[in-house]
Amino acid sequence: MPNPPNPARRSQSSRRAILAAAAELCSELGYGQVTxxxxxxxxxxxxxxxxxxWPSKGAVMLELIDETATITAAHPDTGDLAADLRTQLSAVIDLLTPAHTSPVAGLIAEALNDPDLARDLRDRLIKPRIARFKERMRRAQDAGQLSPEVDLDVALDLLYGPLYHRFVLHLGMPDADHLDVLIAHALRAVDPSTNT
Incomplete structure (x- = not known):
């Protein structure tokens, strides 16, 4: 006699199907049209x-993004800080574009009007990734690639601020050459001895 279905497996299967459906619909219709x-x-x-x-569409999308961003926007450590930042920031750009169909863009917009979702977005997605950024920058400091005096909060703002500025104001994301210039300027601003 066959074993009955495992309820935990069935739930995990349903969860994966729901997240996949949310991703597909967002890609096809745009975040605002997904229900x-x-x-x-x-x-x-x-x-x-x-x-x-999940209490809302935003909560579904937050879980989807949390899984996707963990896979695609990790902080590499090849020993070349500027190259590693380029890789990571390029992954962030990919998550934000195109804005119409990006679950990240839609979630950020929705969170502006939903304090609970904004808190969850900040606590679940943003703060852990800021911590990973700082871990990577501390490793660069330990390796002598960056001064131990560098203010990591300022470095965060200088590196990521331009992306979100361009994103929010519909200025277009930087191409590879412009991204390299942004990284070089940000690193020199926080650590004038940086050779990039």
Whole structure:
């Protein structure tokens, strides 16, 4: 006699289907047009199942982004700080573009009007990634690639601020050459002895 289905596996399978459906719909329709109903229909799940696990569309997208960003926007450590920053910042640009279909862009916009979602976005997605950035920069300091006196909060703002400025004001993301210039200027600003 076959074993009955494992409920934990079935739940994990449903969870993956829901997150995949959310990603597909966002890519096809744009964040603003995605609904819980559409996610449920695409995933073959009920709205009740979705709401049991997530309180809103934003919460579904936050979990999707958290998984995606963990995979695609890690901080490499090849020993070349500028090259590693280029790799990481390029991954962030990829997550933000195109803005119309980016779950990250949609979630940031939705969080502006939803304090609970903004808190969850900050606590679950932003703060842990800031901590990883600082860990990478501390390793650069330990390796002598960056002065131990560098203010890592200022470095964060100088490196990531231009991306979000350009994103929010629809100025277009920097191409590879412009990104290299931004990184070089940011590193020199926080540590004038940096040779980039």
């Amino acid at each position: 819980i109903e559409a996610i449920a229909a695409r995933a073959g799940a009920s709205k009740k199942t979705i709401y049991r696990w």
